[in-house]
Amino acid sequence: MMNIIGARLSPETRASNETRDIYLPNQTEQVSQIAIDIGGSLTKVVYYTSTPGIQGGKLHFTRFETDCLDNGIELVVRLLQESQKSTRPNLTPHVVATGGGAHMYYEKLKRAFPGIPIRKEDEMECLIIGLNFFIQQIPREVFSYSEATGMCFEETPKDLYPYMLVNIGSGVSILKVTGPGDYVRISGTSLGGGTLWGLLSLLTDAKSFDEMLEMSQHGDNRNVDLLVGDIYGSDYSKLGLKSSKIASSFGKVFRKGEKIEQKSFKSEDISRSLLYMISNNIGQIAYLNAQQHGLKRIYFGGGFIRGHPVTMNTLSYAINFWSQGNIRALFLRHEGYLGAAGAVRMTFHYPQ
Amino acid sequence: MMNIIGARLSPETRASNETRDIYLPNQTEQVSQIAIDIGGSLTKVVYYTSTPGIQGGKLHFTRFETDCLDNGIELVVRLLQESQKSTRPNLTPHVVATGGGAHMYYEKLKRAFPGIPIRKEDEMECLIIGLNFFIQQIPREVFSYSEATGMCFEETPKDLYPYMLVNIGSGVSILKVTGPGDYVRISGTSLGGGTLWGLLSLLTDAKSFDEMLEMSQHGDNRNVDLLVGDIYGSDYSKLGLKSSKIASSFGKVFRKGEKIEQKSFKSEDISRSLLYMISNNIGQIAYLNAQQHGLKRIYFGGGFIRGHPVTMNTLSYAINFWSQGNIRALFLRHEGYLGAAGAVRMTFHYPQ
Numbered sequence: 001m002m003n004i005i006g007a008r009l010s011p012e013t014r015a016s017n018e019t020r021d022i023y024l025p026n027q028t029e030q031v032s033q034i035a036i037d038i039g040g041s042l043t044k045v046v047y048y049t050s051t052p053g054i055q056g057g058k059l060h061f062t063r064f065e066t067d068c069l070d071n072g073i074e075l076v077v078r079l080l081q082e083s084q085k086s087t088r089p090n091l092t093p094h095v096v097a098t099g100g101g102a103h104m105y106y107e108k109l110k111r112a113f114p115g116i117p118i119r120k121e122d123e124m125e126c127l128i129i130g131l132n133f134f135i136q137q138i139p140r141e142v143f144s145y146s147e148a149t150g151m152c153f154e155e156t157p158k159d160l161y162p163y164m165l166v167n168i169g170s171g172v173s174i175l176k177v178t179g180p181g182d183y184v185r186i187s188g189t190s191l192g193g194g195t196l197w198g199l200l201s202l203l204t205d206a207k208s209f210d211e212m213l214e215m216s217q218h219g220d221n222r223n224v225d226l227l228v229g230d231i232y233g234s235d236y237s238k239l240g241l242k243s244s245k246i247a248s249s250f251g252k253v254f255r256k257g258e259k260i261e262q263k264s265f266k267s268e269d270i271s272r273s274l275l276y277m278i279s280n281n282i283g284q285i286a287y288l289n290a291q292q293h294g295l296k297r298i299y300f301g302g303g304f305i306r307g308h309p310v311t312m313n314t315l316s317y318a319i320n321f322w323s324q325g326n327i328r329a330l331f332l333r334h335e336g337y338l339g340a341a342g343a344v345r346m347t348f349h350y351p352q
Numbered sequence: 353m354m355n356i357i358g359a360r361l362s363p364e365t366r367a368s369n370e371t372r373d374i375y376l377p378n379q380t381e382q383v384s385q386i387a388i389d390i391g392g393s394l395t396k397v398v399y400y401t402s403t404p405g406i407q408g409g410k411l412h413f414t415r416f417e418t419d420c421l422d423n424g425i426e427l428v429v430r431l432l433q434e435s436q437k438s439t440r441p442n443l444t445p446h447v448v449a450t451g452g453g454a455h456m457y458y459e460k461l462k463r464a465f466p467g468i469p470i471r472k473e474d475e476m477e478c479l480i481i482g483l484n485f486f487i488q489q490i491p492r493e494v495f496s497y498s499e500a501t502g503m504c505f506e507e508t509p510k511d512l513y514p515y516m517l518v519n520i521g522s523g524v525s526i527l528k529v530t531g532p533g534d535y536v537r538i539s540g541t542s543l544g545g546g547t548l549w550g551l552l553s554l555l556t557d558a559k560s561f562d563e564m565l566e567m568s569q570h571g572d573n574r575n576v577d578l579l580v581g582d583i584y585g586s587d588y589s590k591l592g593l594k595s596s597k598i599a600s601s602f603g604k605v606f607r608k609g610e611k612i613e614q615k616s617f618k619s620e621d622i623s624r625s626l627l628y629m630i631s632n633n634i635g636q637i638a639y640l641n642a643q644q645h646g647l648k649r650i651y652f653g654g655g656f657i658r659g660h661p662v663t664m665n666t667l668s669y670a671i672n673f674w675s676q677g678n679i680r681a682l683f684l685r686h687e688g689y690l691g692a693a694g695a696v697r698m699t700f701h702y703p704q
């Protein structure tokens with residue numbers, strides 16, 4: 001049983017692009033607990049450690065490519081062993097697995113953790129439980145974002161339900177949440193993180209997610225996107241379309257007859273255009289579903305956002321544009337770890 | 353004044369991938385009329401010819417890349433001259449221009465047609481007027497499509513309004529039409545034809561739209577798309593997600609560390625995946641808007657579809673899937689010429 005009363009972010013001690021630990025000051029009982037969320041692209045791990053003599057303990061957050069599952073599992077095994085050193089040796093650790101891979105790789109996990117019970121938990125259920133944990137228990141976790149204002153942290157709302165979760169992993173799942181255990185997957189799209197990384201790995205030399213995002217910071221999408229102004233020579237005022245609006249993503253690329261050399265387009269510009277394309281599209285589909293179901297608050301989770309300012313700004317802008325300011329886009333520091341955090345819930349002790 | 357009573361498709365005489373002429377049996381008055389619809393990628397031309405001694409005349413449909421506007425204009429000038437030979441020499445021809453380019457290239461058009469009046473018409477208005485002409489006047493023009501049933505031609509509905517037009521050009525415009533002149537652009541997306549052609553020209557060796565579509569016929573998207581079954585190892589029954597459903601478009605492409613060689617993926621497979629991605633997305637956004645506005649019939653127009661079976665099947669499937677069969681996707685033989693046909697409307701004589 002883990003006690004999360006007073007749970008809070010640890011002071012920032014590590015590189016800022018890493019996910020902050022969460023300090024559990026009132027956790028006294030020794031536990032050995034690891035949760036693993038195996039997604040289509042990324043596997044996320046949340047584990048608990050304590051240091052003898054120091055009160056409480058910490059939840060740690062780490063991830064690796066699902067393609068490197070074997071090495072990842074070795075890592076988890078090491079974590080388990082270290083975790084056990086600092087706890088009672090006779091304490092049996094728990095491994096909780098969720099995400100699609102929890103089913104597909106179950107046998108592999110059993111072989112990797114001989115003699116250790118592995119509990120499978122449903123992906124969507126874990127997402128919601130993890131999200132509610134972060135929203136309700138962790139101060140300065142949830143924020144809205146815009147380029148102009150930066151991060152604005154959000155108090156836990158009195159009336160949390162109903163809300164929408166848009167979980168952006170390799171693909172996108174859109175869930176409507178009406179109560180602690182009440183949710184339904186109302187929609188989704190196959191244009192997600194996997195689409196951005198897949199196309200960028202074909203179109204640029206970037207070797208990692210973060211390299212791709214870094215490149216997009218320096219790009220100008222107007223070199224590849226066809227804008228309203230490129231077609232009309234001005235705003236299309238009658239329809240309220242500004243000349244700066246993207247009419248066609250990648251609409252400037254195709255020229256009949258000429259074989260296009262990729263090098264004739266800069267990787268930075270392509271990255272920016274693709275990032276806008278995917279983020280705008282997710283924002284539009286999220287808005288249309290929120291509209292259909294009368295939801296006013298949209299939480300964005302999943303491994304796609306990675307705290308990337310351009311991504312968050314684009315999602316916020318799309319929601320604000322389509323909803324005319326009536327629907328709010330909200331983000332989380334631990335956006336990628338909702339499922340893994342939810343998977344350790346059984347050991348959470350909620351304050352009454 | 354053109355008389356469209358009894359207007360019908362000409363017998364198929366030309367290559368089947370060309371757009372069928374429309375025969376106007378009751379058009380007796382000689383006219384010289386050309387309409388030009390200048391879009392972001394394609395320019396569409398509709399013009400009328402008659403043969404002395406033969407009753408009536410024909411509307412012809414042709415198009416060229418907007419990048420080749422100068423050559424295109426030469427073509428139009430030749431058409432004008434031929435058209436005039438067969439008509440009274442003193443007859444002043446009309447040129448009607450629409451589409452975004454009508455504004456941007458207006459001066460160019462005036463120089464190309466010295467002494468000939470060029471009328472500009474609003475793009476969206478022409479789209480609707482052209483669509484209504486095809487729906488209401490041309491038998492065997494409108495059809496629904498599925499791989500299983502093929503083309504099923506549709507009678508002109510008694511209660512035509514309200515309906516939705518999804519016009520897929522370089523980008524996508526979604527219009528709600530509530531009466532002959534009553535329409536509003538309710539939505540759109542930048543993921544349209546220009547996006548498909550642009551990305552395919554970067555990712556494959558295809559040199560033309562039709563070559564790209566041809567390639568996609570022979571491709572298997574499962575080599576690049578991540579399916580539900582690739583993540584879960586089976587259906588995700590609890591959520592009703594079949595293992596064959598695309599979870600992430602291009603989700604199989606990115607592998608950390610390895611630099612992906614494009615040649616490690618077949619152009620055919622990439623084309624199929626991109627075509628599915630764009631068509632599914634348009635179908636989903638069209639459905640969500642139709643739902644929001646209570647529209648039951650969706651007409652798909654624009655230069656993107658080109659009578660391509662996989663494209664029409666994907667759009668139909670998406671609409672049917674999301675609406676659970678409550679909303680119908682409808683297509684037109686002259687899908688790409690709605691705006692150009694609408695631009696010649698001033699000379700149409702509607703039967704009372």
